[in-house]
Amino acid sequence: NAGVTQTPKFQVLKTGQSMTLQCAQDMNHEYMSWYRQDPGMGLRLIHYSVGAGITDQGEVPNGYNVSRSTTEDFPLRLLSAAPSQTSVYFCASSYLDAGIDGYTFGSGTRLTVV
Amino acid sequence: AQSVTQLDSQVPVFEEAPVELRCNYSSSVSVYLFWYVQYPNQGLQLLLKYLSGSTLVKGINGFEAEFNKSQTSFHLRKPSVHISDTAEYFCAVILNDMRFGAGTRLTVKP
Numbered sequence: 001n002a003g004v005t006q007t008p009k010f011q012v013l014k015t016g017q018s019m020t021l022q023c024a025q026d027m028n029h030e031y032m033s034w035y036r037q038d039p040g041m042g043l044r045l046i047h048y049s050v051g052a053g054i055t056d057q058g059e060v061p062n063g064y065n066v067s068r069s070t071t072e073d074f075p076l077r078l079l080s081a082a083p084s085q086t087s088v089y090f091c092a093s094s095y096l097d098a099g100i101d102g103y104t105f106g107s108g109t110r111l112t113v114v
Numbered sequence: 115a116q117s118v119t120q121l122d123s124q125v126p127v128f129e130e131a132p133v134e135l136r137c138n139y140s141s142s143v144s145v146y147l148f149w150y151v152q153y154p155n156q157g158l159q160l161l162l163k164y165l166s167g168s169t170l171v172k173g174i175n176g177f178e179a180e181f182n183k184s185q186t187s188f189h190l191r192k193p194s195v196h197i198s199d200t201a202e203y204f205c206a207v208i209l210n211d212m213r214f215g216a217g218t219r220l221t222v223k224p
Contacts, residue, residue: 004157033211040123042204042214043158058211090157099212100146100165105157 002026006091006106013081013113021076021109023091029104031094032074033058034066036087037108043090049074050097081113118207120215128223129197135190135218137205146208147188149179152217153201161203164188175199195222 007022025032033048045058049068063085065077074093078085088110092103121136139147146165150158162173169181179190188205200222205215 035214040216042216045211045213048211059213092158098208098210099148100208102148102160102163103150103158103212105159107155107157 004091004093004104004106006089006109008109009107010110011112013078013111015081015083015113017081019078019081021078021089021091021111023074023076023106024072025074025091025093025104026072027093027095027104028071029093029095030071031097031099032068033092033099033103034064034074034076035090035092036060036085037090038087046076046089048098078111083113085111086113087111117209117213118205118215120203120205120218122218123216124219124221126221126223127195130194132193133191133195133199133220135203135205135220137188137190137215139186139188139205139207141186145181145183147179147181148206148212149173149177149188149190150204150206150214151175151201152204158204161190195220197222197224 004025030051034046035043037043044060047066049055055066088108091106118139127133148163149161152158162171164171164181172178202217202219
């Protein structure tokens, strides 16, 4: 089925480790974004991309890197994991900028940093 | 200041009763407004959106929302809820990028 695929679904990291959360979409969407979801805080934007080769920071970018080498893929890298990065991470994509046509979300990655 | 405020963190309601989930937005943001639903252990799904035109917007699963510019509100309503509507609901606005409210957990009891 067409949509947004995130891997892994669950991950436990030790403080200081690095890892990459994968996100792929097969809908030819130009706009992709990463959010983190924390209890009582809704979703906060980490980074976004308006197309291949173009990325920008969102509301909470510190500690994360992204790249967009293809239209389909938008990986999120944690450089040196910290307990404050324990969260559920969602990737989302849309045809139009900023999700104005409505986002399609992945099913999320639940990350625990110990 | 918050771009979007969801006034209730939790809303318990009995099955077949009506429900209203309240959302207020900052008047400084654009009037592109959204409601999303998140079922347990899933990603968010778009319920409905307001971009322009009629202020009453109908969405999926029998939900509707009304854009009220004078009150800067975009409340979500359903006339009769089902057990399956138990989920978390997020209001969102566009402010350069999409900003989400903190969420309202709707619990439908038998």
